[in-house]
Amino acid sequence: MRHHHRLTPLLYLLPNLTGFAIFVLIPVAAALVLSFFRWDLFHPPKFVGLDNFIDLLGWRRDAEGVIHLNDAGFWKYLYNTLYLMLAIPITMFCSLVLAVLLNQKLPGRMFFRSVFFLPNICAGVGLLLLWKFLYNNDFGLINHMLAWVGITGPDWLNSYNWSKPALMIIMIWGSMGGTGMILYLAGLQGIPPELYEAAEIDGANVLHRFRHITIPMLAPTTFFIFITAVIGGFQGGFDMAYILTKGGPDGATTTLSYYIYNHAFEYFNMGYAAALSLVLFALVLFVTMLSWRFGRGATE
Amino acid sequence: MAAKKQPRSSQEEDPRGLGWLLGVIIAALIGGWFVVGPGADPPADPQRPIKLVMAVPADQADLVIYKQVIARYEAEHPHVAVEIRAIPGNNYYQKLLVMLASGLPPDLMWMGEGFAEFASRGAFMDVGDRLDQDVDTSDFLPQALQWYRIDGQQLGAPYLIDVxxxxxxxxxxxxxxxxxxxxxxxxxxxxxxxxxxxxxxxxxxxxxxxxxxxxxxxxxxxxxxxxxxxxxxxxxxxxxxxxxxxxxxxxxxxxxxxxxxxxxxxxxxxxxxxxxxxxxxxxxxxxxxxxxxxxxxxxxxxxxxxxxxxxxxxxxSSAAILISSKTRHPAEAWELNKLFLGADFQLRMCEDGGLPPNLSVARQLVAQNRHKPANLQALIVAREFLYPKPxxxxxxxxxxxxxxxxxxxxxxxxxxxxxxxxxxxxxxxxxxxxxxxxx
CATH class of the missing domain: 3.40.190.10 (Periplasmic binding protein-like II)
Incomplete structure (x- = not known):
């Protein structure tokens, strides 16, 4: 009877676990194993030990003794990925501001909540194509509007210096009204109003209340949003690179995820792509643990 | 003070059970792969129905021509059915790559600029002897044939040259x-x-x-x-x-x-x-x-x-239909492939835009041209100094x-x-x- 009790819930989980095993567990394990192989998808995988990691993270000296990174692209694209992640704090700040505004008892707040969440339910490709038009150098709305105030706008997506900020603007626009805002809204509604009333009686103004009540009370929410955004940030940028810039110019918008795709499906280096994925996984794990280590104290 | 260990509730599940279940699922999946995975080829039987799969980019105008050629082939070879897999052009090579990697390559496949990547990895069958025997290539642009010669193997011939x-x-x-x-x-x-x-x-x-x-x-x-x-x-x-x-x-x-x-x-x-x-x-x-x-x-x-x-x-650059080195039906695939090297197919595929590799077909195309550009003859002149990527x-x-x-x-x-x-x-x-x- 006891045995039966233990088996029944597992059987209920069986369909889900089967899907999890097929689409997550086995591919992840395969990627881990593949990173130690060379595989071009045509021939059987060949074990190469740590070769892929040496190619990825190692360096070499030329005849003059100058050191060159084996894969300078990896470091450049890691930098690009981290650069684009600078959008995370800005997005979080915008989400918080939006959530605070939309938490007020203002007319039409439900409408605005929907409007700000809209980018999250629209097709990503369509939105990116729309942004491509907005950024267009010849007839894009953004440069057109900049021209009204006498500013000659840059060639956003084709400039080495402006392409990354251009993508960051899209990221901020697309994410600030998304799950971050919803979570902040939920967090704000969980703050007991008595705290604000007591502070008001003690003479605290709006800024004091925000600084000393809202922000500390939202710390667990902020921490959660930050961790998930960092994980997403490391893995992100593929769709924008693929649709808007093809990773250019000169790799300025190539992120690690786009680089992994290129190695796997354009260059046929499946083992190297797996090694890249593993390094990316290690990076995400490290940063998440670091955030957990130092961020958790602030939330407690 | 150390927290007192709480007794396990009757509703709480033993995580080891979950681990066991996952292990059983994975073992079943791997075992199942070996049972239902690709098996050995059945013995050859000339009367046995055969299915050929041909992968091409999903271009509506070209599909019509492919289908007409295939209909003719199927009429002449009633025991062979040809399935066309029309793959959206943007992801054509990626999809093909996955088909090859999964051990389910098409028997014939269209190749354009991506030819070298696939050819250098042994994706195509050597058709040199068959080509010499069955196709008159004397009028073919020699350079175009050379493009499809890799490591001493003639992997096919183009039906169209892009210029x-x-x-x-x-x-x-x-x-x-x-x-x-x-x-x-x-x-x-x-x-x-x-x-x-x-x-x-x-x-x-x-x-x-x-x-x-x-x-x-x-x-x-x-x-x-x-x-x-x-x-x-x-x-x-x-x-x-x-x-x-x-x-x-x-x-x-x-x-x-x-x-x-x-x-x-x-x-x-x-x-x-x-x-x-x-x-x-x-x-x-x-x-x-x-x-x-x-x-x-x-x-x-x-x-x-x-x-x-x-x-x-x-x-x-050029375009060709090539035979997979993994095809189980090389003879039937070649019979179909031959039709894609014929003058009729070259002419029809190049009518919209393209230079036929066969000189007499190219001349015919220019002679019958009633549209712009008037100087289509320039493409024939260009044959002398074509410059493809290595x-x-x-x-x-x-x-x-x-x-x-x-x-x-x-x-x-x-x-x-x-x-x-x-x-x-x-x-x-x-x-x-x-x-x-x-x-």
Whole structure:
């Protein structure tokens, strides 16, 4: 009877676990194993030990003794990925501001909540194509509007210096009204109003209340949003690179995820792509643990 | 004080059970793969129904022609059924790659620019003997056959050659009082025309009409970033420096062309630019011809060949239907493949845009042409100096280094010498690594 009790819930989980095993567990394990192989998808995988990691993270000296990174692209694209992640704090700040505004008892707040969440339910490709038009150098709305105030706008997506900020603007626009805002809204509604009333009686103004009540009370929410955004940030940028810039110019918008795709499906280096994925996984794990280590104290 | 360990609730599940279940699922999945996975070939039986799978890009016009050829084949070979897998063009090679990797390759597959990547990895069957025996290739462009010879194996033959050329607006030439360009013109004539055709109406530096829209191709400089055999980088040759310096001067010094970055950044397609008269001359390819005919019907246009700079040259590529080295039905696949090498198929596929590799078919195509361009004959002249990319392994990875370095030149963030030094170093290292690994 006891045995039966233990088996029944597992059987209920069986369909889900089967899907999890097929689409997550086995591919992840395969990627881990593949990173130690060379595989071009045509021939059987060949074990190469740590070769892929040496190619990825190692360096070499030329005849003059100058050191060159084996894969300078990896470091450049890691930098690009981290650069684009600078959008995370800005997005979080915008989400918080939006959530605070939309938490007020203002007319039409439900409408605005929907409007700000809209980018999250629209097709990503369509939105990116729309942004491509907005950024267009010849007839894009953004440069057109900049021209009204006498500013000659840059060639956003084709400039080495402006392409990354251009993508960051899209990221901020697309994410600030998304799950971050919803979570902040939920967090704000969980703050007991008595705290604000007591502070008001003690003479605290709006800024004091925000600084000393809202922000500390939202710390667990902020921490959660930050961790998930960092994980997403490391893995992100593929769709924008693929649709808007093809990773250019000169790799300025190539992120690690786009680089992994290129190695796997354009260059046929499946083992190297797996090694890249593993390094990316290690990076995400490290940063998440670091955030957990130092961020958790602030939330407690 | 240490927290007191709580007794396990009766509702709480033992996590070991979950682990066991996952283990059983994975074992079942792996075991199932071996049971139902690809098995051994059944014994050959001439009467047994056979199914051939053919992968092609999903182009509606081409699909009609493929289906007609296949219908004819199926009528002659009633025991063979052919299934067409029409794959969207953007992801064609990726999808094909997955089909090959999963052990379910199509028996026949269309190949264009991606040929070298697949061929160098043994994806195609050697059809050299069959080709010699069954197909009269005496009229074929020898170079086109050579393109499909890899490591001594003849992997097929093309049915179409794509050629790059220059399309020009005759009205804008007339307005500028210029004679139309000849097929054998040179760079000085090209530049003189491009300057006269470039118009800055307001004198404000904003060009309303460019003399030329695009780059001069590497072929007219004799430049290639990688040697023909793929063994070394050739980014620092004088020809490559000429290619970069000359093209840079077109937009930087003479302002007769927008920069490659401006062209990439333009939201308008090239046909709109050309139709609106914003470009008097423009780089174009044979696959552009149907769009030019349709979208620029109101424009009086024609085509000419690239001007001679260091040499004559026209970028070229080709398309072919090839047989998978893994096909279980090589004889049937070859019988079908033969139809894709025939004069009729070449003619029909090239009618919209393309040069038939068979000279007599090419001449027939030009003779029966009643549409623009009037100078379709130029494509036949171009046969003499076609300049395809080297057909080498790992070309996508190697070329990406070159194109990235070119970007820095076009953006003005690096000199041609500096950019090519970087490209040369990176490509050399990659080639060496691939050679060390026997790839």
């Amino acid at each position: 790059q050329f220059i399309v020009y607006n005759k009205k804008l030439f007339d307005e500028a009082g210029l004679a139309y360009p000849r097929d054998d013109w040179d760079y000085d004539e090209f530049l003189a025309d491009a300057k006269k055709l470039t118009v800055d109406r307001g004198g404000d530096g904003r060009i309303e009409q460019y003399g030329y829209y695009g780059q001069l191709d590497m072929s007219v400089f004799g430049a290639q970033p990688i040697s023909e055999d793929g063994t070394h980088a050739t980014c620092q040759t004088p020809a490559m420096m000429d290619f970069l310096n000359t093209n840079r001067s077109l937009f930087n010094t003479f302002h007769v062309s927008p920069s490659p970055q401006q062209i990439t950044g333009s939201g308008s397609d090239v046909y709109t630019i050309f139709r609106q008269g914003k470009a008097a001359m423009m780089i174009a390819y044979t696959w552009d011809l149907p769009y030019l005919r349709e979208q620029c019907a109101d424009v009086d246009w024609d085509i000419t060949l690239n001007p001679k700079v260091n040499q004559r040259g026209q970028w070229a 057909r080498i392994a790992n070309s996508a990875e190697l070329y990406s280094q070159f194109y990235n370095a070119c970007d820095t030149v076009w953006m003005g963030t690096a000199t041609p010498a500096g950019a090519m030094d970087r490209a040369q170093r990176q490509i050399t290292w990659l080639i060496n690594r691939h050679q060390e690994r026997g790839e």
